[in-house]
Amino acid sequence: MPTLFKDLVAENTHPLNLREGVSESEVESWRPARPPLFELYMRMAEELAKRSTCRRLSVGTVITDAHLENVLAIGYNGNVRGFPNDCDAPTPGACGCIHSEMNALVKAPGRERDKVAFVTASPCVMCAKLIAQARISHVYYREAYRDATGVDILRQAGITAVHYDRWKDEWRG
Ligand SMILES: [Zn+2]
Numbered sequence: 052m053p054t055l056f057k058d059l060v061a062e063n064t065h066p067l068n069l070r071e072g073v074s075e076s077e078v079e080s081w082r083p084a085r086p087p088l089f090e091l092y093m094r095m096a097e098e099l100a101k102r103s104t105c106r107r108l109s110v111g112t113v114i115t116d117a118h119l120e121n122v123l124a125i126g127y128n129g130n131v132r133g134f135p136n137d138c139d140a141p142t143p144g145a146c147g148c149i150h151s152e153m154n155a156l157v158k159a160p161g162r163e164r165d166k167v168a169f170v171t172a173s174p175c176v177m178c179a180k181l182i183a184q185a186r187i188s189h190v191y192y193r194e195a196y197r198d199a200t201g202v203d204i205l206r207q208a209g210i211t212a213v214h215y216d217r218w219k220d221e222w223r224g
C-alpha cells in the first residue's frame with residue numbers, strides 16, 4: 052500500500068504528514084483543501100522576520116511541540132533586550148545580533164522532545180548544532196542559505212530538514 056504525503060511534499064516525513072494504507076488512486080487524486088499546518092507555521096515565521104532589527108538579514112523562527120498543536124517559542128534576529136535596536140557592527144557574519152533560531156531556542160522548554168522548528172532561512176552551523184542539542188526532530192526552512200553546511204549538520208544529527216516552499220504562493224489574498 053502506498054503512503055500519502057498529505058501536503059504532497061515527499062521530503063516531509065513527519066508522522067503527522069503521512070497517511071498509510073490508502074489506495075493508489077487516492078494518492079494520485081489527493082490535493083490539500085486547506086493550507087497544511089506546516090505552511091501556516093512557516094508563514095508565522097515569515098511574519099516574525101518582519102520584526103528583525105538586523106541590517107544584514109531578517110529571519111523568523113517558530114518552534115512547536117511534536118504534535119504541531121502548541122507554539123513553544125518564537126524568535127527573530129536582533130540585539131539583546133534593552134540594547135539599541137541595531138547591529139553592533141556592520142561586519143558580515145559578526146554583526147553581534149542574536150540569531151533568530153537562538154532567540155527561539157533559549158525560550159523553548161528543554162523537557163519537550165521531538166520539537167519542530169520553522170525557520171525562514173536555513174540555519175548556520177552553530178544554530179544547526181544548537182537545534183540538534185535542543186531535541187528538535189524536524190526543521191522546515193523557506194529559503195536555502197548559500198552555505199548548506201548547517202543543513203548538512205542537521206542531517207548528520209539525524210534531524211529531518213525540509214526545504215519547504217511548495218505552498219508559498221497558494222492561499223494568498
Ligand atoms: Zn545584525
Ligand SMILES: [Zn+2]
Nearest residue numbers: 150174175178
Ligand atoms: Zn545562526
